[in-house]
Amino acid sequence: MNTVKIESEILGAVESLRGEAVDMLCELVGHASLLGEEASAQEVMARRFGELGLKVDHFEIDEEKIRQHPGYSPSLVSYQGRRNVVGIHHPAGRATGRSLILNGHIDVVPIGHPRLWSQSPFEPRVEGDRVYGRGAADMKAGIVAYTMAFKALRNLGYEPAAPVYLQSVIEEECTGNGALACLVAGYTADAALIPEPSGECVQTSQMxxxxxxxxxxxxxxxxxxxxxxxxxxxxxxxxxxxxxxxxxxxxxxxxxxxxxxxxxxxxxxxxxxxxxxxxxxxxxxxxxxxxxxxxxxxxxxxxxxxxxxxxxxxxxxxxxxxxxxxxxxxxxxxxxEGLVIDMEEPAIATLIQCHQDLLNAEPGRYAMTATSDVKFFHLYGNIPSTCYGPSGQNIHGVDESVSIASMQRVAAVYALYIARWCGLNRLG
Incomplete structure (x- = not known):
């Protein structure tokens, strides 16, 4: 396949989904998926994954299964009725590429005092290039980005030539037990990417x-x-x-x-x-x-x-x-625990190259002073992984927002990454 041609096709395919991407992000922001209240947002994700033709697995966290795992953190509330949602792609054609996990968390942090917000935190607002609302940047825009990346390839008539797992998990903001439960359930791959709001930079380490x-x-x-x-x-x-x-x-x-x-x-x-x-x-x-x-x-x-x-x-x-x-x-x-990511790993080097080739610039790199679900893939799954996501503002603060253009660029990079890392088969 001609690389220049697929790059050009991807940019156009992602841009054609801009309106749908903004609508999906606004729909997700409208669901106040606070700790213990993630169910309705996860129903949206199950529907979206199903519309992509993915097999949908949604399951409650079995705390007894993860309690003895070294990555377990003591939970804050019951897991009853609270589900992870995974969209599963297995190629209809011959599997020739490398498998991939695209992971994002659906839960959001509390809003603080509502009087500080310009308007209701869970009533999404679009102004120019930005979508405002709690969770818009952290990290529902990232979930939208990988969903649209997958859809863009399908719209171009391709499927990944390897298994791909789109994960929407709970409880990243306080334990990470949602992502851990996916790992314990047997979801593994040759690489994992998390579109946390990184300003289109590649994470090198985390605390x-x-x-x-x-x-x-x-x-x-x-x-x-x-x-x-x-x-x-x-x-x-x-x-x-x-x-x-x-x-x-x-x-x-x-x-x-x-x-x-x-x-x-x-x-x-x-x-x-x-x-x-x-x-x-x-x-x-x-x-x-x-x-x-x-x-x-x-x-x-x-x-x-x-x-x-x-x-x-x-x-x-x-x-x-x-x-x-x-x-x-x-x-x-x-x-x-914290971790350091090897930038020379093929999975990470491929991401860097995709950004550079598509956007004509070397991506920034950042040492994260927080934690993310990368830790489970990296420390316990032996899966090369990092964070790379759109540009957000006021994360965990007031009037949180995300750049739509940045979300679109990240979606395009993810689509190119899937094409290169997993390979592509023609549909039909």
């Missing part, structure tokens, strides 16, 4: 991430004698401030992983939620601090826990009120 909670129990008294009590809220903030010494230490140049030497502030300990107190006229009995901490590739989860707990123990012991205040550390949500 390990851990969620932990510190529960503090103080000494309550009437507010009129507040000086005689010990407020759990104040003590919890003290413990968090002491923990930040570890954040500062890991950010020091001598402590950095080579992939993050030039990053302004790679390690972040985020106090995401602080809840405590019972009554305005009572010194607070209890306070819970929920944190997300990050750490470099190569660090193991048990070692990070030991370091964190040692620091908290020392902080508690040196406080003058230590004898009167009790604290506990617990772990739910992310408990995952």
């Amino acid at each position: 390990g991430v851990m969620w932990l909670a510190i529960d503090v129990y103080g000494v309550p008294v009437h507010a009129s004698r507040a000086q005689e009590g010990i407020a759990a809220t104040t003590f919890a903030q003290y413990m968090v401030d002491e923990l930040r010494a570890l954040e500062r230490r890991w950010n020091e140049p001598a402590s950095r992983h080579p992939m993050y030497c030039n990053h302004a502030h790679p390690i972040n300990f985020n106090l995401g939620k602080l809840s405590g107190g019972e009554w305005p006229s009572s010194v607070p009995t209890h306070c819970r601090a929920d944190l997300r901490i990050s750490y470099y590739p190569g660090k193991k989860v048990p070692d990070v826990k030991a370091e964190v707990e040692s620091l908290l123990k020392a902080a508690h012991a040196k406080h003058p009120n230590a004898a009167s205040v009790r604290y506990e550390v617990s772990y739910r949500g992310f408990q995952c």
Whole structure:
């Protein structure tokens, strides 16, 4: 097949689907697929995969099957009624190429306070080149991009000459157990790509991430004698401030992983939620601090826990009120390692070349200071994998949005990648 010809055909085929791509993205944004509420959005994905002629597999996560897996993270809510959806392509013609997983997460993070948004976060808005709404960038545009990539090839009269699995998974934003469940269910391939919103850059590495909670129990008294009590809220903030010494230490140049030497502030300990107190006229009995901490590739989860707990123990012991205040550390949500991606892997080098050939520029590369579902393919599936997706703004923030033109370019690159990595058969 003439490479220049297929490139030109792909660009045109993807552009012809622009209106459908925007409609699909708006439809998905309109489904508030928050944690535990993903069902309706997954019904959309099952329908879309079916319309592509894919065999559709939708299944609940069996937590008992994944609980002993090293990639498992403690769940936050029940998995009952919450499904992964996988569109399965097996070539009708002879299978001659290499297989591929295209993975995206359907879940979105909370919106924060709605009064901060320009309009309802789940009422999608199209303005110029951008679609606004929670999840537009992170990462429903990516799901649309790989769906349209597959459809563009079909519209040109081709099918991938190898198995391709389009995965729409739940719970990437807090555990990753959705993608893990796909791996445990037997979904594997020669490569995996995730269109997380990367600004059309190729991911080179990602952090390990851990969620932990510190529960503090103080000494309550009437507010009129507040000086005689010990407020759990104040003590919890003290413990968090002491923990930040570890954040500062890991950010020091001598402590950095080579992939993050030039990053302004790679390690972040985020106090995401602080809840405590019972009554305005009572010194607070209890306070819970929920944190997300990050750490470099190569660090193991048990070692990070030991370091964190040692620091908290020392902080508690040196406080003058230590004898009167009790604290506990617990772990739910992310408990995952970081990783480094080999850019010379054929699967990754092919992606870079597809971007360069189609868009006439070398793609940027970035060391991710968060985590993604790449970890399951890379660390546990022995599947070369990376993130490459469209340009988004205000991810996890207010008035989140994504560039339509960028989404279209990513779809075109993915279509060319399928053509080169999987090979193509003529349909009919």
